[in-house]
Amino acid sequence: MRQARVRKLAPATFLLDRAAVELGERLSAVLRRFDVAADLGTPTDAVRRMLAANRNIGMIVAAGANPQEADQSLLRVAADEEALPFADAALDLVVSMLTLQFVNDLPGTLIQVRRALKPDGLFLAALVGGESLTELRSSFAAAESEIEGGVSPHVAPFADVREIGGLLRAGFALPVVDVDRLVVRYDSAFALMHDLRAMGATNALRERRRKPLRRGTLARMAEIYAGRYADADGRVRATFEIIWLSAWAPHESQQKPLKPGSAAQRLADALGTAEISAGEKPGPSR
Secondary structure (H helix, E strand, O other): OHHHHHHOOOOOOHHHHHHHHHHHHHHHOOOOOEEEEEEEOOOOOHHHHHHHOOOOEEEEEEEEOOOOOOOOOEEEEEOEOOEOOOOOOOEEEEEEEOOHHHOOOHHHHHHHHHHHEEEEEEEEEEEEOOOOOHHHHHHHHHHHHHHOOOOOOOOOOOOOHHHHHHHHOOOOEEEEEEEEEEEEEEOOHHHHHHHHHHOOOOOOOOOOOOOOOOHHHHHHHHHHHHHHHEOOOOOEEEEEEEEEEEEEOOOOOOOOOOOOOOOOOOHHHHHOOOOOOOOOOOOOOO
């Protein structure tokens, strides 16, 4: 519903556009062919345009609630991220930009992605991480505690980067997780909230307070935000943490970690230092 509302307005797409460029750079480092690629849930066509420009990518499947593109090179599939309509081992590449943070069952979605990938297929995704919008979250909490004597969730509890790393290890091979932090400056907290609405990222939590916010609480939140997170020029900061996921469907050709104890050379010899056995404390330096 929120994404449908955004499509009727002027959407704020700067995070998605940035993620699409970064995705293109990451895919350019992979020197192999992907005959069938699926874009899972990305709400704009920025990622699909990037995939179409990559010579190593064949058919592109746009899977989402309401894919809009009329390009004949795209196969459009109406799909929910938590109920993927793909057969097992049907896809060579699955990408998703800034949508998986909204699914109810992220582990279940990742399991379905893993099953849909062919052996040695690649999964690349970016989602909003747990350190995002900490300024807005803390400002709302402080204002509500002060004025209303309680706190209601206003910002979704996005996944922590360590939790994502653990999820990828279940069923995937060669998982890699890294973080990109972006600080965006706004004239006020209200300008930030306007952008969040234009991203379709307003509060969708079931536990949210159903009554409208009091004007006094909202005004106090903006005051606290400006007091804690404003720069010298008066503009306020908003942090967006983007977690990048990369993993492969298992295949026998992939690199395997060596078994413990199979090393042919001691680490101490390679570093040119003395080896210290377990439990032994190093002596005084000379």
